[in-house]
Amino acid sequence: MTAEEYDRILQRLGREPSYTELGLFSALWSEHCAYKHSKVFLKRLPQTGPHVLQGPGENAGALDIGDGWAVVFKIESHNHPSFIEPFQGAATGVGGILRDIFTMGARPIAILDSLRFGDPNDPKTRHLIHGVVSGISWYGNCFGCPTVGGEVAFAPEYAGNPLVNVMCVGLVRADRIFRARAEGVGNPVFYVGNKTGRDGIHGATMASATFDEGAEAKRPTVQVGDPFTEKLLLEACLEAMATGAVVGIQDMGAAGLACCTSEMPARSGTGMTVELASVPQREEGMSAYELLLSESQERMLIVAERGREEELRRVFAKWELDAVQIGEVTAGPDLTVRHRGDEVARVPVDALAEAPKYEKPYAAPAWLKELRAFDPLALPAPADYDEALRALMGAPALASKEWAYRQYDQQVGVNTLVLPGSDATVLRVKGTRRAIAVSTDGNGRHVFLDPRRGAAMAVCEAARNVSCAGGRPLGVTDCLNFGSPERPEILWQLAEAVEGLAEACRALELPVVGGNVSLYNETSGLAILPTPVVGVVGLLEDASQLATQWFKAAGHRIALLGPDAVSLGGSEYLWTRHGKQGGALAPLDLELERRVQAAVRAAIGEGLVTAAHDCAEGGIAVALAEACVTGKTAIGCEAALPAGMRADLTLFGEGPSRVVVSVEGGRAREFEALMAESAIPWQWIGATGGARLRLRVGGEMVVDVSVDHLEHAWRNGFERHMA
Amino acid sequence: MRFGVVVFPGTWSDCDFHYVISEVVKQPVKYVWHRDRNLADLDCVVLPGGFSYGDYLRAGAVAGRSPVVEALPEFLAGGGLVLGSCNGFQILCEAGLLPGALMRNECLQYRCQSTSLLVENADTPFTRALRPGQVLTMPISHGEGKYHAEPETLRALRQRHQVVFRYATAAGQVTRAANPNGSAENIAGIINEEGTVLGLMPHPERAAESAIGGTDGLQIFHSLLGSLVEDGTFTKR
Numbered sequence: 001m002t003a004e005e006y007d008r009i010l011q012r013l014g015r016e017p018s019y020t021e022l023g024l025f026s027a028l029w030s031e032h033c034a035y036k037h038s039k040v041f042l043k044r045l046p047q048t049g050p051h052v053l054q055g056p057g058e059n060a061g062a063l064d065i066g067d068g069w070a071v072v073f074k075i076e077s078h079n080h081p082s083f084i085e086p087f088q089g090a091a092t093g094v095g096g097i098l099r100d101i102f103t104m105g106a107r108p109i110a111i112l113d114s115l116r117f118g119d120p121n122d123p124k125t126r127h128l129i130h131g132v133v134s135g136i137s138w139y140g141n142c143f144g145c146p147t148v149g150g151e152v153a154f155a156p157e158y159a160g161n162p163l164v165n166v167m168c169v170g171l172v173r174a175d176r177i178f179r180a181r182a183e184g185v186g187n188p189v190f191y192v193g194n195k196t197g198r199d200g201i202h203g204a205t206m207a208s209a210t211f212d213e214g215a216e217a218k219r220p221t222v223q224v225g226d227p228f229t230e231k232l233l234l235e236a237c238l239e240a241m242a243t244g245a246v247v248g249i250q251d252m253g254a255a256g257l258a259c260c261t262s263e264m265p266a267r268s269g270t271g272m273t274v275e276l277a278s279v280p281q282r283e284e285g286m287s288a289y290e291l292l293l294s295e296s297q298e299r300m301l302i303v304a305e306r307g308r309e310e311e312l313r314r315v316f317a318k319w320e321l322d323a324v325q326i327g328e329v330t331a332g333p334d335l336t337v338r339h340r341g342d343e344v345a346r347v348p349v350d351a352l353a354e355a356p357k358y359e360k361p362y363a364a365p366a367w368l369k370e371l372r373a374f375d376p377l378a379l380p381a382p383a384d385y386d387e388a389l390r391a392l393m394g395a396p397a398l399a400s401k402e403w404a405y406r407q408y409d410q411q412v413g414v415n416t417l418v419l420p421g422s423d424a425t426v427l428r429v430k431g432t433r434r435a436i437a438v439s440t441d442g443n444g445r446h447v448f449l450d451p452r453r454g455a456a457m458a459v460c461e462a463a464r465n466v467s468c469a470g471g472r473p474l475g476v477t478d479c480l481n482f483g484s485p486e487r488p489e490i491l492w493q494l495a496e497a498v499e500g501l502a503e504a505c506r507a508l509e510l511p512v513v514g515g516n517v518s519l520y521n522e523t524s525g526l527a528i529l530p531t532p533v534v535g536v537v538g539l540l541e542d543a544s545q546l547a548t549q550w551f552k553a554a555g556h557r558i559a560l561l562g563p564d565a566v567s568l569g570g571s572e573y574l575w576t577r578h579g580k581q582g583g584a585l586a587p588l589d590l591e592l593e594r595r596v597q598a599a600v601r602a603a604i605g606e607g608l609v610t611a612a613h614d615c616a617e618g619g620i621a622v623a624l625a626e627a628c629v630t631g632k633t634a635i636g637c638e639a640a641l642p643a644g645m646r647a648d649l650t651l652f653g654e655g656p657s658r659v660v661v662s663v664e665g666g667r668a669r670e671f672e673a674l675m676a677e678s679a680i681p682w683q684w685i686g687a688t689g690g691a692r693l694r695l696r697v698g699g700e701m702v703v704d705v706s707v708d709h710l711e712h713a714w715r716n717g718f719e720r721h722m723a
Numbered sequence: 724m725r726f727g728v729v730v731f732p733g734t735w736s737d738c739d740f741h742y743v744i745s746e747v748v749k750q751p752v753k754y755v756w757h758r759d760r761n762l763a764d765l766d767c768v769v770l771p772g773g774f775s776y777g778d779y780l781r782a783g784a785v786a787g788r789s790p791v792v793e794a795l796p797e798f799l800a801g802g803g804l805v806l807g808s809c810n811g812f813q814i815l816c817e818a819g820l821l822p823g824a825l826m827r828n829e830c831l832q833y834r835c836q837s838t839s840l841l842v843e844n845a846d847t848p849f850t851r852a853l854r855p856g857q858v859l860t861m862p863i864s865h866g867e868g869k870y871h872a873e874p875e876t877l878r879a880l881r882q883r884h885q886v887v888f889r890y891a892t893a894a895g896q897v898t899r900a901a902n903p904n905g906s907a908e909n910i911a912g913i914i915n916e917e918g919t920v921l922g923l924m925p926h927p928e929r930a931a932e933s934a935i936g937g938t939d940g941l942q943i944f945h946s947l948l949g950s951l952v953e954d955g956t957f958t959k960r
Contacts, residue, residue: 137833141866142774144735228733228777319732407833409864411929411936412772414739428934430742543934 001026005356012351020337020344023289024352027255028262031519034355037485038517041498049511051474057267058179059100059251061513062172063475065539067432070174072106075114075167075440075479075535077518081222082164086131090164091139091225095297097168098145099251102234103300105178105241106170109413110427111140113150113166114440114479114533118159120396120721125154128162129722136166137407142227143234147408148416148425150440152718153397155575157444160523165479165516167440167535171429178241180250182264182272182303182329187247189261189272189327190309192240192316193233194298195282196257199223201293210484210522229298229321236319237300243315245308252299258292258352260301261327262335266353271332276339280322288339303329362491372449374582376568381648386705388577389693390713392618392652393625395576399717400630421630422548423614424469426540435543437471439536443617444529449570450585451493455500455532457585460593460656461616462536463508467597468612468659470546470604471538476505478515478534483527485519493530494519501532507590508597510536547604549613550631554689556610556662558639559671560620561682562596563589566645566653572617573652586655592680593657599678600659608663608671615658621651621695621703623660628693629711636693636707639686643698650697662688724951726752727765729811731786736772736809736928743931744769748944757786760794767804767947768795770811772864772926782825782867783810787817795820804848804947805920809865812912812922821915821922822880823872829905833866837936838903838925840911841891844884847914848950849921852942858895859888859939861925863903863911868924870906870913877907888912888923 001022009017009025017025031037047055053070054062060074078093094111101108113136118125140147145168182189199222240246248268250260257279265272276291286294302323304312309325316323330336335352337345382388392398405420417435418426424439441462447454463473478501483490505512521528540546568574569583603609615623620641628634641650663671668684675682693710695703728740737754744752755768757775762768775786786792792814795805799820807815815821828834842850842857853859872880880886888911892901902909904924912923927940 134832141833141835141864142733142777144773226777228774228779231735231774232732406836409833409835411835411862411864411926412735412739414742414929414932414935417934430746 001029005029008356018345020288020292021347023293024258024345024347027258027293028352029355033255033259035517036355036358037360037519038480038494039357040359041495044498044502045512046502046505047511047513049509052511052513053174053177054513056514059103061475061477062104062177063513063537064174065434065436067434068174069429069432070172070177071169071436071537072101072104072172073167073169073477073537074100074514075165075477075533076516077479077481078164078166079161079481079518079521082132083162085222086128087135088222088224090132090135092223092297093164093166094136094139095225095227095230096253097166098143098230099253101168101170102237103178103180103249103251104172105176106172107238108145108168108170109415110169110425110438111145111147111166112438112440112535113147114442115150115152116158116163116444116531117154118156120154122159125159126721132164133404133407139225139227141409143231144412146410146412146416147405148410149420149438152401152404155444155529157526157529160526161521161528163481163531165533167477169438169537178246178249180264181248181268182270183247183268185270185329185331187303187306187329188309188325189274189329190302190304190312190323191279191326192300192302192323193321194226194229194296195280195322196291196294196296197282198286198290198294199296201290210520223295223297225297232319232321233298233300236316236321240312240315243311245305245311246302247305248303250301252301254295256293256295262349262352264301264303265329265332265335266349269332271330271334271349272327273330273336274327276337278324278326280324288337288344292337360485360491361488362495363488364492365489371582372584376574376583377646377649379578381646385647385651385702389621389625389703389705390709392573392576392622393710394713394717395572396718396721397572398618398622400715401718403719403722417543417546418469418548422469423465424471426469426546428543433542435540435546437466437469437538437540439465440533441465442531442533444531445570445575445581446585447497447532448529451496451530452500453585453588455497456504456588457656458532458534459501459504459508461614462534463510464597464614464659466536466538467600468547468549468614470601471540472601473508473510473536473538476510476512476534476536478512478532480517481521481528481531481533482519483522490527497530497532504590508594545605547609547612549627550611551627551635551637551662551688552610554635556664556688557668557684558637558686558688559661559663559682560658560685561599561661561680562658563592563655563681564642566619566649566655568649568653571652571654588656595678595680596657596659599675599680602678603661603671603674606674608667608674609661610664611662613660615660617654619652619654625693625710627660628707629714634707634711635688636690637686637688638694640696641685647697647702651695724750724948725764725766726750726769727755727762728752728769728771729755729757729791731757731775731789733775733777734771734773736926739928740769740771743928747931747941755791757789757791760790762794762798762803765803766951767806768798770807770814772809772811775810775814783813783817786814792818799919806849807922808926809924812924813867815920815922820920821913822876823870825867826869826871827867828869834903835862835864836903837862839891839893839901840888840925841895841897843889844887847887847918847921848947849943850887850946851949852946856895858891858893860937861927861930861940862936863925865924868904870910872907880913883916885913886910887914887921
C-alpha cells in the first residue's frame with residue numbers, strides 16, 4: 001500500500017485504522033481484488049447483448065442459451081501461486097474457478113486450461129509442467145468436472161512466470177441464477193464449508209507483486225486444496241439453493257472472509273456484522289487479522305432467509321460440512337467485525353469496495369518499431385520443406401497435448417460430444433437438442449508485436465474455433481496476463497490489448513461477461529509476453545450439426561475460405577526454425593472475419609462440410625497436416641496453393657479469417673452456391689486421399705511427405721520432453 | 724428392472740448411471756444414499772465411479788465399510804445383482820465381495836482414454852447379450868486401476884472363468900501395449916464365484932449412446948434386462 005492510499009484511508013475513516021482494518025484495506029485494495037490499474041481500460045469492453053443474463057461484477061457471467069437454460073462461465077488466473085508451488089497452485093486455481101461457477105447456482109460441466117511455460121527442455125520448466133498438469137488432474141478429476149480443452153504454449157518469457165489460466169463453464173436454469181448479495185436486514189450470515197486455517201494469508205497481495213530471486217520463500221501464501229470437500233460443497237450448495245432459503249452466496253476466494261463480508265453488502269447497499277469467534281477453525285489461536293485474510297479453500301458465505309436457518313443446517317449436516325451463523329445483514333453502512341465480543345474493525349463497506357483507480361501514464365516502447373520492421377523474408381527459405389513441416393508439427397507448441405489431457409477426466413457428466421483435440425470442444429445440454437462449443441485462445445507473440453491487433457486476433461481465433469465446430473459464438477470471458485503496470489510500456493500493452501479486444505468483440509457482437517486481470521507477471525524485471533487469453537462460448541441449436549477438424553474419408557474436396565494475406569511476422573515458423581520473434585502481423589479485417597465465420601457455420605449447418613479447421617499457428621500447411629493426422633486414422637491430401645509469394649510464406653505464414661473445410665464431391669455444387677451467397681473470398685485447393693500430404697505452390701511440388709511421418713512428429717513432439 | 728445407484732460423498736458417476744438407466748435403458752432407477760441399508764425394492768445395485776469419501780486412504784477403503792456396502796451380502800442372498808464400475812470396483816474389492824485389489828496405475832498417472840475390452844465370459848447376467856471373443860470399446864478414467872491378486876487367486880479366477888473383460892487391442896489381442904494401467908493379466912473386469920457381482924474399471928455408462936463414446940457399454944444393461952426376464956426374478960418378487 002502506498003502513502004497516498006494510506007492517507008485516503010485516514011480521510012475516509014476520519015481516524016487511524018486499526019491493524020485489522022489496515023489488513024482489510026491492503027487486501028481489498030490490492031491489484032488482484034480491485035483492478036486499480038486496469039479498471040479504467042476494462043470499461044471499454046462491450047458488456048451487454050441480447051443473451052446476457054449477468055455481466056461482469058458477479059462471481060461469473062451468464063448467457064441465455066434458450067430452452068430455459070443459461071451457461072455460466074469465467075476464466076481466472078492462478079499464475080503467481082503456480083510458479084511458487086505448481087501442484088497446489090494449479091489445483092487451487094481449478095478449485096477457485098469451480099466455486100465461482102457453482103456459487104451462481106450452476107453445475108460445472110467443463111474446465112479448460114490455458115497454460116504458458118518456458119522452454120520444455122529446461123528441467124525447471126519440466127518440473128513446473130508436471131506439477132501444474134498433475135495439480136489440475138488431481139483437483140478436477142476428484143471433484144468430478146471434465147477437463148475438456150485449453151492450450152499450452154511456450155516462450156522463454158514465461159520461464160520465470162508460467163501462466164495458469166483456468167476457465168470453467170456451468171449450466172443453470174436461467175431463472176435460478178444466484179448472486180453474491182447481502183439483502184434483507186436481519187437475515188443471518190452463514191459460513192459454510194471447510195474450516196479456516198493459516199494458509200494463503202495475503203495471497204491476493206502476493207499475486208499483486210512482481211517476483212525476485214526469493215519467490216519460492218512465498219510458499220506459505222499458496223493455499224492447499226481439498227477437491228473432495230469442494231465436491232461436497234458443490235452438492236450441498238446446490239441442494240441448499242434448491243430449498244429456497246438462500247438469499248445470496250459468494251465464494252471466499254482472494255482475500256477470503258474480508259472480501260465476502262464487504263463485497264456482498266456493498267453490492268446491496270447494506271452492512272454486515274460478524275463475530276469471528278464463531279468461524280470454524282482448524283488451528284488454535286488465530287487472530288482476527290488471520291481469520292479475515294486467510295484464503296483457506298472450499299468455503300462460502302451464505303446470506304439466508306431469516307427463519308429458515310434449520311433448512312440450511314440440515315443440508316450441510318447431510319454433506320458433513322460446517323454451516324455456522326457468524327453474523328447478520330444490517331442496514332449499513334458499516335462492516336462491523338467482532339472477535340470474542342471485542343470490536344476489531346468497523347469500516348464502511350463502500351470504503352473497502354471503492355479502491356482507488358489509477359490512470360497512470362503509458363507509452364509505446366521505443367524498441368517496438370525496430371522489432372516490427374524486421375523482415376522475415378530476409379532469412380533464407382528452407383531447402384527441404386518436408387523437413388520444415390515435420391519440424392513444425394513436432395514443435396512442442398503445435399504437437400499433440402495428449403500427454404496432458406489423458407491425465408484429465410474428459411467425459412464425466414456424459415456430455416462431451418467432441419473430446420479435446422479439435423478446434424473447440426462440444427458439450428450437449430441434456431434434455432434439449434442444444435449443445436455448447438467452447439474454446440480458449442491467446443497468442444502472446446502476436447500481442448507482443450502488436451498488442452491491439454494481436455488481442456483482436458485472439459478474440460477472432462477463439463470465436464473461429466467455435467464456429468468451426470458449428471457453434472454460434474455468444475460471449476467472451478478474458479484473462480489479461482501482463483507484467484507490471486507501473487512500467488509505462490506494459491501499461492501501454494494493456495491499454496492497446498484491451499482496445500483490440502473491444503474492437504473485435506464489438507465487430508463480432510460478443511459481450512465480455514466476466515474475466516480476470518493478472519498483472520505483475522515479472523520475475524527479476526523480465527515481464528511475460530503480454531497474453532490476453534480469450535474464452536469463447538458458442539451455441540449449437542442442433543447438437544447433431546457439429547463439425548470436427550480432421551478429414552473423414554478419401555475423395556472429399558478441400559476448400560480454403562478467407563483471404564490470402566498472411567505473414568511470417570510473429571509466426572510459430574519464425575520462432576521454431578529461426579528462433580526469432582519480430583515482423584509485422586497480417587492485416588485483420590473484422591467484417592470479413594465475421595462473414596467467414598458465418599459462412600463456415602452455414603456450411604456446417606447445411607451438412608455440407610465433413611471437416612472444418614481454423615488456419616492458425618503454422619499456417620495452412622500445418623492446418624492441412626493437422627486435418628490429415630488428428631483423426632482416428634490418418635488420411636492424406638493433395639492441395640495446390642496460389643503462387644505469388646515465397647513458398648515458406650505461403651505454407652507457414654499466419655493470418656486471420658482463414659478456414660480449411662472438406663466437402664463431399666456430391667455436395668460441391670451446393671457448397672459453391674452457399675459460398676457465393678456468403679460473399680467471402682474462397683477457393684477449391686485440393687482433395688483428400690492417399691497416405692501422403694502433397695502441397696504445390698505455383699505448380700511446383702514443395703511438400704511431399706508421408707502422413708505417418710507427420711503423425712509421428714506430432715504425437716511425440718511434446719510428450720518426448722515430458723518423459 | 725429396478726436399479727439403485729449408490730451415492731457416497733465424492734461419487735461422481737452417479738448422475739451418469741442414473742441418466743443412462745432412466746433415459747437410454749428406460750428402466751426405473753433411484754439414488755441410494757451411502758447410509759441407507761434398505762435395498763429391498765431393488766433388482767440391481769450400481770456402485771459408480773468417483774472418489775468416495777475423497778479416497779485419501781486407499782481407493783474404496785472407507786466406502787468398503789459403509790452401511791450400504793454392509794447391506795450388500797443380504798441383498799445378494801435375496802437374489803440381487805451388484806455392478807461396480809471404476810471406484811465401485813475398488814470398493815467391491817475392499818469390501819471383500821470380489822478378490823484382489825486395485826493399485827496405483829503403473830505409469831503413476833491418472834489415465835482417461837478409450838480402451839478395447841476382450842469379452843472372456845459371456846455366461847453371466849451382465850454379459851449374456853455378448854459373445855466370448857467380442858471386443859468392446861469403453862473408456863477408462865482412473866488413477867488406481869492396476870488389478871493385483873496373488874498367483875493362486877489369479878489361477879482360480881482363470882479356472883472358474885471369473886475374468887469377464889481383459890484389456891486388448893482393437894483386434895482382440897491381449898498384449899502388454901494394450902494394458903493401460905499395468906493390471907495383472909490385463910484384467911479389466913471380474914465376477915464373483917456366484918456370478919452376481921461384476922466389477923470393472925471401464926465406464927459402461929460413458930459408452931451407452933452413439934453420440935457419446937458408442938453403444939458397447941449398453942450391452943451390459945441389455946444383458947441385465949435379459950437375465951431378469953429369463954430367470955423369472957420378476958415373478959419371484
